[in-house]
Amino acid sequence: MRVLQLIDSLEAGGAERVAVNYANGLISQVDGSYLCVTRAEGLLKASVNKAVGYLFLNKKATIDVSAIWRLYRFIKKENITVIHAHSSSYFLATLITILNPKLKLVWHDHYGKSEFLEQRPKRILQYCSKYFDHIFSVNSKLKDWASSHLKTKTVSYLPNYAVVGDTVLSTRLKGTEGKRIVCLANLRPQKDHLNLLKAFKLVAKNNPDWTLHLVGKDFEDDYSKHVFEYIKSEALEDHVFFYGSCEDVSAILLACDIGVLSSQSEGLPLALLEYGLANLAVVATNVGECNQIIKNKNTGLLVSAEDSNALGNAIMSSIDDLNLRRAHAKQLTQLINTDFSETRALQTIVNTYTLF
Incomplete structure (x- = not known):
């Protein structure tokens, strides 16, 4: 079995991290593990294991004949048998499967607006879904949506997993050691900064x-503008620091004390898993599958989305009670190591591949 992970970019986003984690993790599980990036490379390229077969297409349009041909030839040359397409890369994967019907196609649905599925465009996805051999969904809402709206026969919920990067802290963090709150999220509206x-x-x-430390890609759009205007208008410049995308995320998390997510919508956020592996106490909004990670008030604090007072009070509860903070961090780390482990996820993936 020779498996290709297909992803549009290597920017530091959740779906991108998952694709790289799978490509790296499957090296010892299959005959050949590959990663193809269709549109743009990025920070995550440095974390791709050298044993992973790598291809960058530099695709310029939705239907780029040259890119399609290069991927087709690469798959034939490497005798790849399974394409595992992440997020919007399903369209290219479908075209390749039509050209090579012997390929098996798995689609991984990372859709980040699972609280607003009624607004999701689906016409092209519905057509392509008849070519999918299996769908992995990152939360149960997406699984139910795929089962009722798409044409793929088998759909399953597959929790994300995170890995600890072996990085040295190169980012110069501001603020006082022992009093840092971190939010790992690209500047997108659903993250509700x-x-x-x-x-x-x-x-x-x-x-x-x-102090509050924001780590994530700035898309320099209207949403980003509003975020920075608010920081300035409320005179928070000496308390809130933005670092953009960083290569040393694992090291940054280890240098912080509380991890927070304030999203309006989520799948199963990789950030929460990374917070746990960094032994952080966590405060998050109760959206998507966050309550599968932060549950029973044992592994962190959950509040309603879009309720800044509740979120602020929860953060202060964690600040005020060091013992609570330590207990939440310890139990969250234990939960992730047992229920969201790399070993368990990779075994599920390989077992699914072998069913075709």
């Missing part, structure tokens, strides 16, 4: 020595 900033305004008023 404005809700977090409003919550942190309350936190900073009562805990002026604590």
Whole structure:
């Protein structure tokens, strides 16, 4: 079995991290593990294992004949048998499967707006889904949606897993050691940084020595503009620091104390798993599968989405009670190591591949 992970970019996003984790993790599980990046390389390229067969297409259009031909030849040359397409790369994967019907096609649905599925475009996806041999969904809502709206016969929920990167801290973190809150999320509307900033305004008023550290890609759009305008208008520049995309994420997390997500919508956020592996206490909004990770008040604190007062108060509860913070961090780490392990996920993936 020779398996190709297909992803549009290697920017530091959740789906991209999953594709790289699978390509690296499957090296010892299959005869050949490959990764193809269709449109843009990025920070995550440095974390691709040298034993992974790698191809960058530099695709310029939705239907780029030259890119399609290069991928087709690469698959034939390497005798690849399974394409595991992530997110929107399913369209290219479908075209390749039509050209080579012997290929098996798995689609991995990472859709980040699972709270708003009624708005999801689906016409092209529905057509392509008849070529999928299996769908992996990152949460149960996406699984149910795929089962009822798409034409693929088998669909399963597959929890994400995270790995600890072996990185040295190269980012110069501001703030006081032992009093850092981190949010690992690209600047996208569904991540609702404005809700977090409003919550942190309350936190900073009562805990002026604590700081907030935002790590994620800035798309320099209207949403980003609003985020930075709010920081300036509320005079939070000395308390909130933005670092953009970073190569040393694991090291940054280890240098922080509380991890937070303030999303309006999620799948099963990789950030929460990474927080746990970094032994952080966590505060998050109750969306997507967050309650499968932060549950029973034992592994962190959950609040309703778009409620900045509740989010701020939860963060302050964690700040005020060091013993609670340590207990949540310890139990979250234990949960992730047992229920969201790399070994378990890879075994499920390989077993699914072998069913075709």
